[in-house]
Each structure stands twice: as C-alpha cells, then as structure tokens.
Amino acid sequence: xxxxxxxxxxxxxxxxxxxxxxxxxxxxxxxxxxxxxxxxxxxxxxxxxxxxxxxxxxxxxxxxxxxxxxxxxxxxxxxxxxxxxxxxxxxxxxxxxxxxxxxxxxxxxxxxxxxxxxxxxxxxxxxxxxxxxxxxxxxxxxxxxxxxxxxxxxxxxxxxxxxxxxxxxxx
Amino acid sequence: xxxxxxxxxxxxxxxxxxxxxxxxxxxxxxxxxxxxxxxxxxxxxxxxxxxxxxxxxxxxxxxxxxxxxxxxxxxxxxxxxxxxxxxxxxxxxxxxxxxxxxxxxxxxxxxxxxxxxxxxxxxxxxxxxxxxxxxxxxxxxxxxxxxxxxxxxxxxxxxxxxxxxxxxxxxxxxxxxxxxxxxxxxxxxxxxxxxxxxxxxxxxxxxxxxxxxxxxxxxxxxxxxxxxxxxxxxxxxxxxxxxxxxxxxxxxxxxxxxxxxxxxxxxxxxxxxxxxxxxxxxxxxxxxxxxxxxxxxxxxxxxxxxxxxxxxxxxxxxxxxxxxxxxxxxxxxxxxxxxxxxxxxxxxxxxxxxxxxxxxxxxxxxxxxxxxxxxxxxxxxxxxxxxxxxxxxxxxxxxxxxxxxxx
Numbered sequence: 396x397x398x399x400x401x402x403x404x405x406x407x408x409x410x411x412x413x414x415x416x417x418x419x420x421x422x423x424x425x426x427x428x429x430x431x432x433x434x435x436x437x438x439x440x441x442x443x444x445x446x447x448x449x450x451x452x453x454x455x456x457x458x459x460x461x462x463x464x465x466x467x468x469x470x471x472x473x474x475x476x477x478x479x480x481x482x483x484x485x486x487x488x489x490x491x492x493x494x495x496x497x498x499x500x501x502x503x504x505x506x507x508x509x510x511x512x513x514x515x516x517x518x519x520x521x522x523x524x525x526x527x528x529x530x531x532x533x534x535x536x537x538x539x540x541x542x543x544x545x546x547x548x549x550x551x552x553x554x555x556x557x558x559x560x561x562x563x564x565x566x
Numbered sequence: 567x568x569x570x571x572x573x574x575x576x577x578x579x580x581x582x583x584x585x586x587x588x589x590x591x592x593x594x595x596x597x598x599x600x601x602x603x604x605x606x607x608x609x610x611x612x613x614x615x616x617x618x619x620x621x622x623x624x625x626x627x628x629x630x631x632x633x634x635x636x637x638x639x640x641x642x643x644x645x646x647x648x649x650x651x652x653x654x655x656x657x658x659x660x661x662x663x664x665x666x667x668x669x670x671x672x673x674x675x676x677x678x679x680x681x682x683x684x685x686x687x688x689x690x691x692x693x694x695x696x697x698x699x700x701x702x703x704x705x706x707x708x709x710x711x712x713x714x715x716x717x718x719x720x721x722x723x724x725x726x727x728x729x730x731x732x733x734x735x736x737x738x739x740x741x742x743x744x745x746x747x748x749x750x751x752x753x754x755x756x757x758x759x760x761x762x763x764x765x766x767x768x769x770x771x772x773x774x775x776x777x778x779x780x781x782x783x784x785x786x787x788x789x790x791x792x793x794x795x796x797x798x799x800x801x802x803x804x805x806x807x808x809x810x811x812x813x814x815x816x817x818x819x820x821x822x823x824x825x826x827x828x829x830x831x832x833x834x835x836x837x838x839x840x841x842x843x844x845x846x847x848x849x850x851x852x853x854x855x856x857x858x859x860x861x862x863x864x865x866x867x868x869x870x871x872x873x874x875x876x877x878x879x880x881x882x883x884x885x886x887x888x889x890x891x892x893x894x895x896x897x898x899x900x901x902x903x904x905x906x907x908x909x910x911x912x913x914x915x916x917x918x919x920x921x922x923x924x925x926x927x928x929x930x931x932x933x934x935x936x937x938x939x940x941x942x943x944x945x946x947x948x949x950x951x952x953x954x955x956x957x958x959x960x961x962x963x964x965x966x967x968x969x970x971x972x973x
Binding site for chain 1: 599
C-alpha cells in the first residue's frame, strides 16, 4: 500500500515536511489548549496530503498547516465546552495550566502567566501564541487565523493589557 | 509591555518544551494517510450524497419486492449474456463509475431514486451515493458517502443491521428492512433515523418520501408515517404505524402518494388510497390485454410486477412485458423477455422517464436484466442489476457500478 501514499506533485517532499514541522505543530496545538495536540497535528497533515498542490510552495504548506491546527484546536475546545455543559461532572476542559505538560513547568511566575493566558478570550490567546511563540508577523497571524490585521493588533493589545493588569494585581 | 512580551515568549517556550515527541508519529501518519487515500478512492465513485431537498413527485415510487436474501454480491455469476450495454442509453456527461478496484470490495446497487441518488452495498456496508445536486455529477474528489448501517439512534451492532433484505428509496428518504424484519427510515442526510415496528415476512417495500409502506404475503399493508417528515413523528426514534388489510388483493406498487396498485383474485387491477381504514378503492381497471394467464406464487397470490412513470405503466407476467399508456389506456409495445429471466419471485421492475429496467435473480443468486428504451425501442440484455428512475440509469458492471443520465 505504500504506493498509495506517493505524492505525484513535485515540490517539498511530504515526509520532509512532516519531519520538520510535526512536533512544532503539536506544540502549537498544546499551547492553544487542544485536548489531544498530537491528534490535531496528525489530522492537519492528512488534510495537507489531500491538497498536495500546496506542497509546491513550502510556505503555503506551512501556512495551511498552522491555520488547520488553529481551527481544529478551536473547534475541539468548543466541542469540549458543549460537552462540559451537558455532562459537567464528566468532562474536564483542558487548559494550558492544567495539562500534564504544564505540571512540568516548575517556575511559579511562568505558571502564573500561563494561567492568566488561559483566562483570556480564545482569540486573544491564539494571537499571543502565534505572535510571541511562533514569532509570526501580524500579517501571518491574520492569515493563520483568518482575520484582519487590524483585528490581530486589537486582540494583541487587549491581551497584553489584560495580562499586565492581572500580573499587577497578583503581585 | 516589552517585559510582558518577553515573559510570554519564555512562558510559551517553557510550556512547549514539555511536549515530548513520541516515536511512532510518522508511522501513525502513514497509516492515516493510507486510510484517507482509500476513502477517496472509494469515492471517486461517487458523487455523493445527498442533500436532496426538494423532490418532484413521481407517478410510481421506487421500491419493490423484497428478496429472500440479501442482494446478491456482484461477484455472483451472470444469468444472461450481454447484448448491448446500458451505457449506450446514457449521455456524454456520465457515466459516473465505481470500479471495484477503487472500492476494494464488490459493489452492488440496491435502489435508485428519481434524482439519481442510490443505495449500494460496498462489501458489508450500505452506502448512499449519487449526484451532489440536480443533474451535476461531481468530479472527484468528492465528499464521503454516508453509511446507513451505523445510525446514531440505532443501537444494534453494525453487522446486525448491515444486511438489508429489502430497500426502497425516494429523494427524501430510504427505507431498509433487515433479515429480522426490522424496519427503519433514514432521511436524505443520513442523520434522522426512525425505527418502526418489525415487518415480518416482507413481500415488498416502497416509500413516497413521507411514508414507508410494507406489504406482507397475507395482503396486509403496514403504513409507517413520518418517513422522514419529523412533524409526523411522535418522537425521534419511533414513527407511527397503521396496519391495513386489502380485500384479498396482492399489493404490487406504490403509485404517487399512498395509492397502492393491487391485484385481487378476480384478476382486476385495483388502486387503494391508504390513509383510510379500511383503505378505499380509488380505481378499478382491467389487467392489460396480452398478459396471459397470471402466474401465481406458492401461496396462490398473483406473481406480477408493475411500475409506472407519468405516462406509461409497465407489467411483467412471466416472460411477458406489457406497456400501457396511462392517459388513454392505449396498449403500448408488448415484449418477450429472455427465458433466463423468467425466474419467479425474485424480480424487480423499475421505470424511469424513458427507460424500463427489469432485473431477475435466480435461486442460485445469478442476476440478469432486460432494459428497454420507450422512445427508440432499443433493447439491452445485461448480466447484472439495472435500475431506472427519473432520468437516471444505474447498473452493475462486474464488481463495480455505473450511473448515467439517460439521453
């Protein structure tokens, strides 16, 4: 069955793209609060495989993967919130500060900041992660989230202000 | 602000570093991609399913006699040798194909609706396939077809419900009966599933898009409403039933909405309107001349097949295929079917706008069909199942299937 996976479109080899970016995308999904970040990233690559023409342009492929991970993480969170409303006692919504990974974050100031990021509105959190972890430009962030550049600026500004206020109060 | 931005970078990097790679990610991705590719291959077949919102009522809805066993798999041998090809009757836009190699399993068509959507068995699963909208056949890749054998409100295990022995289809819904006689109606989107009281010893099943009508060998009819009209359903999973007894008549077809064509022992043709108890007789007519002595089943009921479009009714009795104009009751062409197709109870007659298709299955599971173009008189004998409905023709081709628009 290996021939089924062969990509007839010349460009970036799919395997190399996977090797280079898979774990980065898993981390992105984790920072965005996805309940199963690895599954989100796997799905993103399968979707990319269906749109093989994107592999002609590595930047387009990576942008597509990022946008897919952002969308999937958001929809999973939304789904989990719905599930939590229905079965409040059964489903625990994952948060960056509540994941097993975050337990390994041993610095109190970092944990405090991550908890504050968790408390932000979803869009603001996405903008912060893309801008300050991936170091994307405002334009790239806007493209990944499917929103306007001005909206990115507004979300970033409000998020930073909210974090500053939170940290000031908790100090 | 810069301080917060720097702290954010540090915090995110610290948290991201806690996500550790696992060793089998590439293997898992390879597996997912293969699965995705297989699904897409299965769908190259198809254009899909099925937002089939508005339907034009047809004179006679799809459906028909139940077979004693599950539809024969495509790998069964042919009953006849091919003379012509159903593709000869279809236009240049089709046909849409589902080659067996792409589905990875034998494909067997089960029922066709006038909008081109159809039920088919792929391996042990029942799928809804067909054009995406109107008469446009989508080019691949196409969305996933819907599986009917795992509805969200149906609790039986997949293998238990996955063997329908009878099915009928309208643009709004499809009706399935499994080997235990359990009856369910699934709406066009495959989401709303309505279960009904079991229909024991099913003789035929039809749907007009609002009701599922099942006939028993005793001549009684089970009319199950709310199929799929949600307003008529008492709750999401249970529709209402009426059991109606026709006056010792054998129901043969559903005509329009709840007008059943039946033949009583007198040999006349009677049409009953069903919403009343007992059903009211709407029309009494003579059987078409030339039908000859009516074949009888072992239990003594007439062994006839009938179907109609808006202008023509068609009757099959033994090897005789008769056509009759509906408007003036003038006799149309009368044809002699191949001897091999005179198999008894396992026949299925479907009529599209311009094409008649009669499929017979013998006791060994071998299948053969006779196809007739009402406009040109063209006759085709085909070693596989053929269905006609509306402007569409669906036929089995070896282990694959083809769907085309009649030109």
